[in-house]
Amino acid sequence: MTLPLASVVDSFTGAIDFIFSTREAVGGGVQVGGLEQVWDLMAKQIEVSALALAVALALALPIGLYLGHRGTGELLAVAIGNAGRAIPELALIAFMAAFIGLGVFPLTIALMVLGIPPILTNAFVGIRQVDRDAVEAARGMGMTELEVIRRVELPLAVPTIMTGVRTAAINIVATATIGPLVGVVTLGDFIINVNVYGDEGVLAGAILVALLALAVELLLAGVQRLLTPRGLALQREATRATA
Amino acid sequence: MLVALATLAPIAQGSGGFVREPDDAATNCVAENTTVCVGWAIDNIDRYVTPTLQHLEMVVLSVVFGFAIAFAMALLSHRRRWLVPGFTGVTGVLYTLPSIALFSLLLPVTGRGTATAVIALTLYTLQIIYRNIVTGLSNVPGEARDAGRGMGMTDRQLLWRVELPLAVPEIVAGLRIATVSTVAIATLAIFAGAGGLGAEIYNNITFKTGIVVCGAIAIAMAIVLDALLFLAQARLVRWRRQTPTVAGPPGRFAGFFRRLLGPIGARP
Known part of the structure; x- marks a missing residue:
């Protein structure tokens, strides 16, 4: 198979050009593209994604931590985690638009629904996997249940919990791309409205969304590194070295 | 009618x-x-038959191709451990790319259509399937390996007769996760110019009944495929190793449900 290399290169060059300089819309009239519009749409996408992630964290993390600490509700935690993967993103967004209406609110709800399962399940699993001996030792030192969670279980579960948060964040940012279907103009506008932005706009949108997702992943990996207790990180390095 | x-x-x-x-x-x-x-x-359920079959076709092709590629990668890196971080990194980056972006990025290269959708969805499944095969193989107890060697097995025999059979639960777990997520993500294949349930939703984006019916079909498809893989594994692995990752509620019944519900959703 020979790839039409020249045309592929042209497409990508055009997409880069779309990102950096404005041009007339396909239908004529308005100017589209350029850094200013790119930044507007990206800011919107980051804004709704951050909002949805915050709400999902506020709801799912306490429940996951509580269930994990109590050691109950495993079926619930696992079922929610698995059910979350089965939610068809497009159907969810279309459902919100059709039944609730357009705007940031329905989009946030939809994104939150996608964010909750990985956070809840990983919080549960992370806490459950904490060495029971460590928890017993903490109790023996006279810690209250809340202190056990906050000072022992939570720090030790950071890697697993953060993995869930990263999965949730990536799902949320990715799905926020189809925000224009609920009337929230995110970077997906470039991809969805090909009649306005043209093929190069679609490709530009795809490049920007991909970069945004990778940036979010890197950022959260950094956060995870900061939150992981030093002792735990050292211990992991040691086991890796001997493995 | x-x-x-x-x-x-x-x-x-x-x-x-x-x-x-x-x-x-x-x-x-x-x-x-x-x-x-x-x-x-x-x-009017008949009008949803074609989109459902198109959707199913995309999912099955993607998971089958994804499994074939991930399996080859896993075998390649099995005796060459230095390949593992590279493969994990590449599949991880692919997995991080939003599907809608991946579909659109492929358009100038492969054009609009089902092929583009299947390529993107295949790339998506690699991370989960590859990671689970590698985990499954490395979780094989050293005693089992030693026993195989003691019986005079070659590396190849050890792999096919001892290591892979013992890794089946993890491998199937990866396939189940990949299949269920692919059914959901395939609704976005409309952005690759492919058909399926996503196209049906997108082309009638304000039609409430259509959205709910297509969404319900997609979820049902995920559940059915997941259950089929579970049953396949149950037939395949009658000797089942006891490797509970999380101490669960006691009793056989709960254990069965836990396995039916699927692998625990944490990524390492």
């Missing part, structure tokens, strides 16, 4: 014309589009 279909077909096209003289409740319901028209959906 056919006449009814012919009159109703244009309505469901969303922006298309409405029937001027509604002759029954179902038609009225669709014309008003205020709620889910269960009666209409039951009468």
